[in-house]
Amino acid sequence: MAVEVKVFQFNGCNKCFTESILLKLDSEDKVTYIENPKGWKEEKTDIAVITGYLLPEDGKILESITKNSKKVIGYGDCVTMGGIFALANQNGHKITPLKEFIDNASSINGCLGEIMELNQEIKGKSPVKLKGLCTVCKRKSTCDYMEAVHRQIEFEESDVCFNDLGYQCNGFVAQECKERCIDYDAPCRGCKPMVARSGIRMLGMFGTLMGNIEVATEHSVKGATDKLADEDDDITRSVPDVLGNFFRFTLPTSGLPQGRIPSTGSVLEDVFTGRLIEELPLIAGLLAGNKSISLVLNILEAYETGTKMEVGSCTKKIRKHLRKLEGDLGKATESQDAQQYKEITEKIRKIAGNMNLSNLFFGGFRSKITEYDNFDEYKAHPFDVVEGSYAHGCVEYKIDSDGKVTDFKIKEEAL
Amino acid sequence: MTSSEVGDFCDPMDAEIKAKIKNLVVFMCNECGQGAANTAGVARMGYDAAIRIVRVQCSGQVGPIQIMDALNNGADAVGVVGCCLGACHFFNGNILSMHRIKLMKKLFKELGYSDQFVNQWTARAAEGETSVGDFEDMVDRLAVAIKNKGTIKDGC
Numbered sequence: 001m002a003v004e005v006k007v008f009q010f011n012g013c014n015k016c017f018t019e020s021i022l023l024k025l026d027s028e029d030k031v032t033y034i035e036n037p038k039g040w041k042e043e044k045t046d047i048a049v050i051t052g053y054l055l056p057e058d059g060k061i062l063e064s065i066t067k068n069s070k071k072v073i074g075y076g077d078c079v080t081m082g083g084i085f086a087l088a089n090q091n092g093h094k095i096t097p098l099k100e101f102i103d104n105a106s107s108i109n110g111c112l113g114e115i116m117e118l119n120q121e122i123k124g125k126s127p128v129k130l131k132g133l134c135t136v137c138k139r140k141s142t143c144d145y146m147e148a149v150h151r152q153i154e155f156e157e158s159d160v161c162f163n164d165l166g167y168q169c170n171g172f173v174a175q176e177c178k179e180r181c182i183d184y185d186a187p188c189r190g191c192k193p194m195v196a197r198s199g200i201r202m203l204g205m206f207g208t209l210m211g212n213i214e215v216a217t218e219h220s221v222k223g224a225t226d227k228l229a230d231e232d233d234d235i236t237r238s239v240p241d242v243l244g245n246f247f248r249f250t251l252p253t254s255g256l257p258q259g260r261i262p263s264t265g266s267v268l269e270d271v272f273t274g275r276l277i278e279e280l281p282l283i284a285g286l287l288a289g290n291k292s293i294s295l296v297l298n299i300l301e302a303y304e305t306g307t308k309m310e311v312g313s314c315t316k317k318i319r320k321h322l323r324k325l326e327g328d329l330g331k332a333t334e335s336q337d338a339q340q341y342k343e344i345t346e347k348i349r350k351i352a353g354n355m356n357l358s359n360l361f362f363g364g365f366r367s368k369i370t371e372y373d374n375f376d377e378y379k380a381h382p383f384d385v386v387e388g389s390y391a392h393g394c395v396e397y398k399i400d401s402d403g404k405v406t407d408f409k410i411k412e413e414a415l
Numbered sequence: 416m417t418s419s420e421v422g423d424f425c426d427p428m429d430a431e432i433k434a435k436i437k438n439l440v441v442f443m444c445n446e447c448g449q450g451a452a453n454t455a456g457v458a459r460m461g462y463d464a465a466i467r468i469v470r471v472q473c474s475g476q477v478g479p480i481q482i483m484d485a486l487n488n489g490a491d492a493v494g495v496v497g498c499c500l501g502a503c504h505f506f507n508g509n510i511l512s513m514h515r516i517k518l519m520k521k522l523f524k525e526l527g528y529s530d531q532f533v534n535q536w537t538a539r540a541a542e543g544e545t546s547v548g549d550f551e552d553m554v555d556r557l558a559v560a561i562k563n564k565g566t567i568k569d570g571c
Contacts, residue, residue, distance in 0.1 A: 090526060197480065203522070204478035207515030215513045217500060220536060222555075223548035226500050228513050228520075228535040235517045242522045255483050257567045260527030274525070 002028040003046040005122060007075075008037045008065065010052035012085045012267070013289040015112050015355065016076035017051045022115045024338040029122065033336075037061045045069045047122055050105075051113075053078040053085040053095050062101045072105040073121050074098040077191050080107035082252035084286045088270035089251050090243055090259035095267075097252050111191040111249060111286055112355050114178050132194055133171040137161075137182055145212040149238035152278040153403065154382045155185065155366075162187045163209055168245055172205055173198040184353035185366040186282060189248045199247040199254045206246070210235060240402050244275045248283075272408035277303070277385060277399050278362075285357035290333060293326040293348070295395065295410075296357050302392035303362060307383070314377035315364045322351055432558045439465045439553055440490040442481065443538075443546075444474040446504040448496035450540025458543045462550045465491070474498070474535065475508020478515045482533060486567055492532035492557040496549055499537045509537065529565025531556040 009017040023031045034040050038061060048069035054062070066072055077083035079098045086095040098105050108117045120127060134141070141161040150166040162169035162182070170190030171182060177192045190198055216233035217226045239245070247254055263270055268287070275283055281296045288295040297319055304311055325348050332340040345355060351369055353359035359366050361380035368375045385403035389396070396409040443449045449470050455462070467490075471477060474497030482493045495516060497509030513535050520530035534556065536549040560566045 197483075200479045200483055203518055204480060204515050207478070207518045208511050210514045211507065211511050213514070215510065215517055217513070220549065220552055222552040223536055223538065223545050224542075225537045225539060225545050225549070227537065227549070227552070228516060230520075230530065233517070235514060236521045239518065239521070241525075242518055243525045246522075255487055256522070257486075257526060257528065259525075261525075 002030065003122065005029050005031045005047045005049060006034060006043075006045045006069070007031065007049045007051065008034050008040070010037060010050065010054055010058055010079075012053045012078055012083075013287045013292075014052065015289045015292070016078070018290055018333045018341070019112055019115055019355075020049060020051065020075065020118065021333065021336060021338050021341050023119065023122070024336075025342065027119075037065070040064075042068050047071045047073060049073045049075050049118065049122075050079045050098060051075050053083055054098060054101065056094050056096055059101055062098075066102050072098075072102055073118065074105050074107040075118055076113035077109055077111040077249045080109050081193075081250045083111060083249050084283065085267055085271060086251040087244060087248065087275075088263070088267045090274070091261045091263035091270040092259060093263065093267055093270065094258075095252060109175075109192045110177055110179070112179060130175040130177075130192075133174040133176050133182065133188055133192075134161075136176045137171060139182070146209055147212055149210065149213070151276070151403070152187070153385060155380070156382075157185075163206070168206060168239070170198070170202050170246070173202045179354040179356050179358070181282070181354065181356065181358040183367070184358040186353075186358040189245070189282070191249045191286075193250060197250075197254055199250045200256075203242065203246045206239075210238075213238065240404055241274060241276050241279070244279060244283075266410075266412070268410055268412060269408045272397070272405055272410075275405050277403040277405065280397075280405065281360050281362070282356060282358060285352075285355075285360065290326070290330055292355075292357060293322050293352070294393070296360050297323065298393035298395045299397075300360065300362055302390040302395060302397070305392065306388060306390040307386045309363050309383060310381075311363055312377050318351060318365070318369070318378060322348065325351075429558065429562075432561050435561055436463070436465045436491055436554060436557055438467055438490045439463070439492050439494065439550075439557065440467050440469060440485040441494040441496060441550070441553070442469050442471050442474065442477045443496045444498060444504075444509070445470055445472050447498035447502065447540045448474065448538050448546065451496070451538035451543055451546035453543075454540060455543030455547050460543050460547045462547045463554050465554070466550050473503070473505050473508035474512045475503070475505065477512050479519050482516070482519055491566060491568065492553060492560070494533075494549070494553045495535040496538050496546060497535065499539060509535075528567060529560035529563055531560040532566050 007020045048065045074080045139161045142164045146166040169187035171188040174190045175192045175194045216229035218229040220227040284295045285292045329344045364378045364380040387401045389398040394411040398407040485493045503509045538545040
């Protein structure tokens, strides 16, 4: 039976909103897209799909949407858990998950949310049972404590579990997903959690895995015994950004207190500030919607030109092709052509791995694009962190000696 | 920050701050931690009335989940007391929980709070004064955090 579906785009990235164009494929449902819910004339509908992150002031519109629809579905991490934008809650922003506004809304987690699951939910079918990400991961676990924590700047090819090697991966607490960053040598950041408060659980797990790394202790004068020291040690130095790595998508639902770091005023800039240089491409790929390819490439090229990193001609050629695909995707979205949208995204997925562009990295690509390529021509190489400020196109950022972003400027109109 | 610095910075007898310290949850391991508290009890040593002891089998059972549950349910600070270094009665539970708590402390700093309201100490079962000293240190550190408005309850 055909149902009436209305898709609402609230704040932030519009990746899930544009992905919902696929609802039109092979379906009799009447789907309408509302890009600006504030100007929406209240109409009755069967199903309301909410995308984009929510702020407390959106409560009124959400109330009228709930009143006018039989079922509300939150689609994508930004709605269900705060998503990547909620990292700005570290700086006092109040990005709120949907369940704090509406009690009985169903949610489809994931960044990007999976269209098949949304389709199932619209049709009222029971959700597909998903396995844990580790059970479908190609890498093998050794179950040993790690010897040292590594950062992705020193990446090496291997088929051993990321966490065993010392690269922090949230796969333990994640469900299998379509995006599968792990297939493109990018550790999972847990956009589709399997358990409640996944970030906190993963933090405890990773702390345990770090068991072989020395922790600083000091003499306690009052107790006349030892205690955990306050000073920086190998533990804190090797995980420079706890919040950005463990709570990337789940900060408002993790039970942690509201952050009190002074804000720069812009949500987008706050999300990037404090993150690590090697995480920037993936973060940019997650949050820039239909402009994510150009944002990622601008960030990469800024650093590459600034540090005079060698980039092969093959890499440049593939990147140029990606920029062109981004333009085509924009056109397909504008004309609401679902078939064309599907074809172009498939092409992007083939090169960039997934719609979060996990395969793009400094100096080239993380994994092989096709079997017959000469991978050496476009492979990403390990690189050094160089303190300084970098700019290219619409982005400008400064990084400190640890590789942490201290200042991030983005011309949002260029997005 | 060393204990002497804590002493210089904040007078533990500051009545206003003292009145704000109501619930200080301490997870104590069943072996050395709880043993030291028992010894202190036998010797009739006094300690702050805000201390709430939760007995756990090993300090290695305590992690971010337990700490956040305590803080979200009204604790002003959370302390963990385990066996001395190298003397865990199981294998190395006290060291493992230290790793987790160190990450928690870093997390609170990243969110803009003090890291003084979560920490781990050790105690010796035969010496009650070690656990009483740990409790005093916990109260002093929480007092500093409150004075700097660094606690989650913002001054409790």
